[in-house]
Amino acid sequence: MLIGKxxxxxxxxxxxxxxxxxxxxLAFLIGEATEQVAEHTGPGIGGFVNxxxxxxxxxxxxxxxxxxxxxxxxxxSLVGSVVSNALLVLGGAMIAGGxxxxxxxxxxxxxxxVGAAVCVFAVPSVAGWHGDPDRHTLYLVTIPVAxxxxxxxxxxxxxxxxxxxxxxxxxxxDEAWSLRRAILALAGATVATAxxxxxxxxxxxxxxxxxxxxxxxxxAVIVALVGNAAEHGGAVVVALRGNPSLGAEIAISSAAQVxxxxxxxxxxxxxxxxxxxxxxxxxxELITMGGAALxxxxxxxxxRSKRWEGFLLVSFYAAAxxxxxxxxxx
Numbered sequence: 532m533l534i535g536k537x538x539x540x541x542x543x544x545x546x547x548x549x550x551x552x553x554x555x556x557l558a559f560l561i562g563e564a565t566e567q568v569a570e571h572t573g574p575g576i577g578g579f580v581n582x583x584x585x586x587x588x589x590x591x592x593x594x595x596x597x598x599x600x601x602x603x604x605x606x607x608s609l610v611g612s613v614v615s616n617a618l619l620v621l622g623g624a625m626i627a628g629g630x631x632x633x634x635x636x637x638x639x640x641x642x643x644x645v646g647a648a649v650c651v652f653a654v655p656s657v658a659g660w661h662g663d664p665d666r667h668t669l670y671l672v673t674i675p676v677a678x679x680x681x682x683x684x685x686x687x688x689x690x691x692x693x694x695x696x697x698x699x700x701x702x703x704x705d706e707a708w709s710l711r712r713a714i715l716a717l718a719g720a721t722v723a724t725a726x727x728x729x730x731x732x733x734x735x736x737x738x739x740x741x742x743x744x745x746x747x748x749x750x751a752v753i754v755a756l757v758g759n760a761a762e763h764g765g766a767v768v769v770a771l772r773g774n775p776s777l778g779a780e781i782a783i784s785s786a787a788q789v790x791x792x793x794x795x796x797x798x799x800x801x802x803x804x805x806x807x808x809x810x811x812x813x814x815x816e817l818i819t820m821g822g823a824a825l826x827x828x829x830x831x832x833x834x835r836s837k838r839w840e841g842f843l844l845v846s847f848y849a850a851a852x853x854x855x856x857x858x859x860x861x
Contacts, residue, residue: 604746659811
């Protein structure tokens, strides 16, 4: 990727493709490191750690996009991240991991946070359907909404992690990495992912123009998928290795963290990089996020991972992609 950018002076569209390819080995490393962390902490905390490292570069890159005056791209990519994690990644993990047990309590708690976030997002969103969705008055409405979501996330996440810690009693295997080594590997892969993702976002406009796609579709589908590809791949890799519970935790932890932590954090911090970002989502964005939360809640309620349910989740994601294609830009 770096050779193509600085030596061969590749076009923006080519840079985008090369950046996508560079994320593949990072997905493998993140999956391996997360599995090693889970050896010491259990799947619940392991999934949370993976989501935290994976979403850190997304938070930084999205703030850069806000500063560049791309509010629709930011909102679209955040919505796409929630929906793709909840439907595509969880579905892929279930397909790869086959039948097995998953943590019903933890997953239902986290997906319920996504549903609650969608309900709270409706407050500034409905007002944004009339007039300029980026007007300052909507940002003033967004501030208390974002603060409430952050308080909910911190409270429920602390309780959930304490429950996971109390439930984890097994020792790590002799072949497992040390916890320090696993965390360092995960941190290094996350930094590399952030650098690659920055190139990817920088070449987004050239790629979009070359294919004639709408800005919203590229943000909600392509940027959301590729920007989180390493994290997504990690969930599927660990499920493929026979750990569907950890794969499910990674997918839903990431969806919940984006909806209830990353989105409000970006809204509150957006004024530091330019104009404040109102959380004014379009109907198609609210419907797909809320629908994803309902479908996932119904599927994980029995505490079992089933391959056919994974295919069902992927089909729902395909329907969301069609909806994004038809929605176009504002």
